[in-house]
Amino acid sequence: MLRIACCIVQITKHLLRITYHVPRFTLYIPIRNLPDELEVITMMKISVWHGALSDSYLKQVTQLGADCLDFGQGDFFPGVKEQGYPDLDELLKIKKKIRAWGLDINRVTLPDITEKFMKNLPGGEKELENTRNALRVFGEAGVPIARQRFAGDVFPGLTTHYPAVHRGGYVSRGESLELTKKKPETPTLEELQEWWKRFCDVYSQLVPIAEEYDVKLAIHPSDTPNPDTPLGSLGFHRVIDAFPGKNVGYLYCIGTRAEAGGTPLVLDEINNYGRKGRIFTVHFRNVRGSLATACGFEETLLDDGDMNMFRILLELHKVGFGGCLNPDHIPRIEGDSGNASLGLAYSIGYIKALLAAIAV
Numbered sequence: 554m555l556r557i558a559c560c561i562v563q564i565t566k567h568l569l570r571i572t573y574h575v576p577r578f579t580l581y582i583p584i585r586n587l588p589d590e591l592e593v594i595t596m597m598k599i600s601v602w603h604g605a606l607s608d609s610y611l612k613q614v615t616q617l618g619a620d621c622l623d624f625g626q627g628d629f630f631p632g633v634k635e636q637g638y639p640d641l642d643e644l645l646k647i648k649k650k651i652r653a654w655g656l657d658i659n660r661v662t663l664p665d666i667t668e669k670f671m672k673n674l675p676g677g678e679k680e681l682e683n684t685r686n687a688l689r690v691f692g693e694a695g696v697p698i699a700r701q702r703f704a705g706d707v708f709p710g711l712t713t714h715y716p717a718v719h720r721g722g723y724v725s726r727g728e729s730l731e732l733t734k735k736k737p738e739t740p741t742l743e744e745l746q747e748w749w750k751r752f753c754d755v756y757s758q759l760v761p762i763a764e765e766y767d768v769k770l771a772i773h774p775s776d777t778p779n780p781d782t783p784l785g786s787l788g789f790h791r792v793i794d795a796f797p798g799k800n801v802g803y804l805y806c807i808g809t810r811a812e813a814g815g816t817p818l819v820l821d822e823i824n825n826y827g828r829k830g831r832i833f834t835v836h837f838r839n840v841r842g843s844l845a846t847a848c849g850f851e852e853t854l855l856d857d858g859d860m861n862m863f864r865i866l867l868e869l870h871k872v873g874f875g876g877c878l879n880p881d882h883i884p885r886i887e888g889d890s891g892n893a894s895l896g897l898a899y900s901i902g903y904i905k906a907l908l909a910a911i912a913v
Contacts, residue, residue, distance in 0.1 A: 597878055598876070599877065600622060600834070600878070601614050601619045601621075601623070620656065621657050624658070627663055632644075633687070648695075660699070662701075671704050673751070688759055699769070705740075705748050706775045721887070725884040752783065771834055772792055777844075779844070789803070802833045805823070807838060807860075808840050814846075816864070827868070837880050838880060839854070854884060854899065866911060880904060
């Protein structure tokens with residue numbers, strides 16, 4: 554029996570096509586040469602934040618067993634602040650440095666689409682031009698996944714933020730709906746429809762570029778996922794309804810979606826989006842409570858929340874997810890200093906243990 558660890562497998566009339574995204578290459582096998590039995594195994598990986606890209610940080614995450622880096626800032630790469638989009642030569646230098654440590658880029662963030670564009674203000678069209686150029690640069694560099702941020706996808710002020718204290722005194726983010734006594738107004742239906750129109754204006758121009766360079770466009774859900782947020786439980790679905798191409802999908806944030814509805818919602822959405830091949834990368838974190846069950850929530854370490862994270866991982870495995878898991882929003886714990894994050898070490902080790910258990 555031939556066992557293949559891969560990201561995407563497609564069988565055409567004459568060829569078996571195996572596409573690896575990290576590292577990025579495609580293998581073609583003539584159908585006539587296939588063995589009688591073929592077992593395809595999708596292998597999940599671990600991504601972490603890019604940090605300062607210092608040798609010390611890259612050495613640390615390599616030692617911990619991370620596979621890839623995620624870039625969450627739209628203006629991180631050289632060139633963005635100067636010309637509006639990354640400089641290709643500088644980006645390739647960064648990629649070469651990362652690969653020297655055995656790592657690769659999993660996901661980048663395009664320059665932000667701010668209120669200038671979303672509200673049709675002066676300078677908005679320049680933002681769209683910049684993000685188009687950025688996506689082309691990332692495509693030229695062979696980056697597999699890109700995220701676009703949009704102003705107005707959350708409703709600030711509806712929840713009260715507070716420090717949630719957990720076992721041993723570690724502190725994480727907490728939010729409560731009921732502690733906010735004077736809530737601000739939220740957008741009207743007409744305003745939300747205009748937001749969606751502007752979103753579609755951006756994606757209508759990004760999707761053809763993504764398809765040209767085979768870059769996956771991964772959208773993150775609204776966080777905090779208050780009712781009617783544009784990328785909340787209902788709006789999130791609309792993205793692939795409006796843009797059904799296979800290069801459009803999700804940066805599926807387990808923590809954010811658990812904030813909306815807990816374990817049942819997360820399992821249902823993984824099954825729905827995952828079996829359609831639309832989960833491109835995952836934020837892997839745990840929470841207690843939800844807006845639906847407790848009118849609030851608190852982030853936790855991976856083993857300390859309401860969700861059984863092994864059960865979540867099994868669902869991802871069942872739908873054939875083969876991308877990266879990023880343990881984001883890691884609380885600081887005793888002993889953390891500078892780049893020495895014990896919480897990061899704990900999170901990577903926890904996920905690697907879950908992945909090892911699945912592989913048995």
